[in-house]
Amino acid sequence: MDELILNLKREIIEVLNLEEVKPEEIEDDAPLFGEGLGLDSIDALELIVLMEKNYGIKLSDPAQGRELFKSIRVMATYIRDNRKK
Amino acid sequence: MGLVIRKYSYINDRVASVDGRAIPVPAGEEKFLTALYRARRVDYPRFFKMDALSKLGFLASELIFEGDASRFTPRDHVAILCFNRSSSLESDAAYQATIRHGEEYFPSPSLFVYTLPNIVTAEIAIRNRLHGETAFYVLERFDPRALVGRVGEAFQDAATRAVLVAWVESFRDSREVFMMLVEKNDTIFDLPFSVESIVELLNRGRNG
Numbered sequence: 001m002d003e004l005i006l007n008l009k010r011e012i013i014e015v016l017n018l019e020e021v022k023p024e025e026i027e028d029d030a031p032l033f034g035e036g037l038g039l040d041s042i043d044a045l046e047l048i049v050l051m052e053k054n055y056g057i058k059l060s061d062p063a064q065g066r067e068l069f070k071s072i073r074v075m076a077t078y079i080r081d082n083r084k085k
Numbered sequence: 086m087g088l089v090i091r092k093y094s095y096i097n098d099r100v101a102s103v104d105g106r107a108i109p110v111p112a113g114e115e116k117f118l119t120a121l122y123r124a125r126r127v128d129y130p131r132f133f134k135m136d137a138l139s140k141l142g143f144l145a146s147e148l149i150f151e152g153d154a155s156r157f158t159p160r161d162h163v164a165i166l167c168f169n170r171s172s173s174l175e176s177d178a179a180y181q182a183t184i185r186h187g188e189e190y191f192p193s194p195s196l197f198v199y200t201l202p203n204i205v206t207a208e209i210a211i212r213n214r215l216h217g218e219t220a221f222y223v224l225e226r227f228d229p230r231a232l233v234g235r236v237g238e239a240f241q242d243a244a245t246r247a248v249l250v251a252w253v254e255s256f257r258d259s260r261e262v263f264m265m266l267v268e269k270n271d272t273i274f275d276l277p278f279s280v281e282s283i284v285e286l287l288n289r290g291r292n293g
Contacts, residue, residue: 017133020133042134042195045195
C-alpha cells in the first residue's frame with residue numbers, strides 16, 4: 001500500500017504539472033481539493049483519466065470523483081481494490 | 086489626443102526584456118520560461134499548468150505590471166488584444182496525440198483547455214482582474230498595421246482607456262511575445278503607438 005501511495009503521488013505530480021510539489025509534501029490524508037493541493041475542476045477530470053489510463057478503472061459517473069478524490073489514501077485504497085492493470 | 090506605448094516587454098526562448106532593459110535569467114537545466122518565472126519571484130502555481138502560448142503571454146504581462154501597486158484592483162477599462170500566426174496549433178497537436186489511437190484513447194482535459202488561442206487573454210485577465218474587452222486574432226503574418234488598426238478600434242469604445250496588445254507566437258521552434266501597454270496621452274515625451282515604433286521595439290527585443 002505504501003508503494004502504491006508513493007507511485008500515485010508521483011503520477012499526480014506529473015499529470016497535473018505540480019512542479020513545485022514533492023511527493024513527501026503530499027499528506028496521505030490531506031484533502032486534494034479546496035485546501036491541501038488546491039486542485040480545480042480540470043484537475044479532477046485529469047485524475048479520472050489517470051485512473052483509467054494507469055489502473056484500468058473507468059469512472060462512469062464523474063460525481064464518484066467527489067468521494068474518491070478526498071485524499072491520496074482514499075484514492076489508493078479504491079485503486080487497490082478495483083484495479084484492472 | 087494620441088496613443089502612446091506606456092510600457093513594453095519582449096520574451097523568446099533565450100532573452101527577456103522590459104522597456105528595452107534585459108532581464109537577467111540564470112542559466113540552468115530548467116526551460117527558459119520557467120527560469121524567468123522563478124527569476125521574477127512570481128507566486129502563481131497555475132503557471133505550471135499553462136501551455137507555452139499562455140506562459141509567454143502571462144510572463145510578458147507580469148513584466149508589464151510587476152511593481153504596479155494597483156495591479157490587482159479590478160479594472161473595467163483595460164482591454165487585452167493578442168495576435169499571432171499559428172493560433173493554438175501546438176496545443177491542438179498535443180491534444181490530438183492523446184486521442185490518436187483507439188487503444189490509447191485518453192483525451193486530456195488539461196490539454197483540451199488550451200486548444201483555443203484566446204485562453205491566453207483569459208489567463209492574463211484572471212491574473213490581473215482586467216474586465217475589459219478581450220480578443221485574439223490569427224493573422225497570416227506579423228502585421229504591425231493590423232495591431233495599430235485594431236487597437237485604434239478598441240479605443241472607440243469610451244469604456245476603454247488602456248489596451249494590453251501583444252504579438253504572441255508559439256509553434257515548433259518559434260516562440261516569442263512582444264507586449265505593449267497602450268494608453269491615450271497628449272504629451273510629446275511619450276513613445277507614440279505607431280507601426281514604426283512597433284517594428285523598432287520588436288527588433289530591439291529580438292536582438293536582446
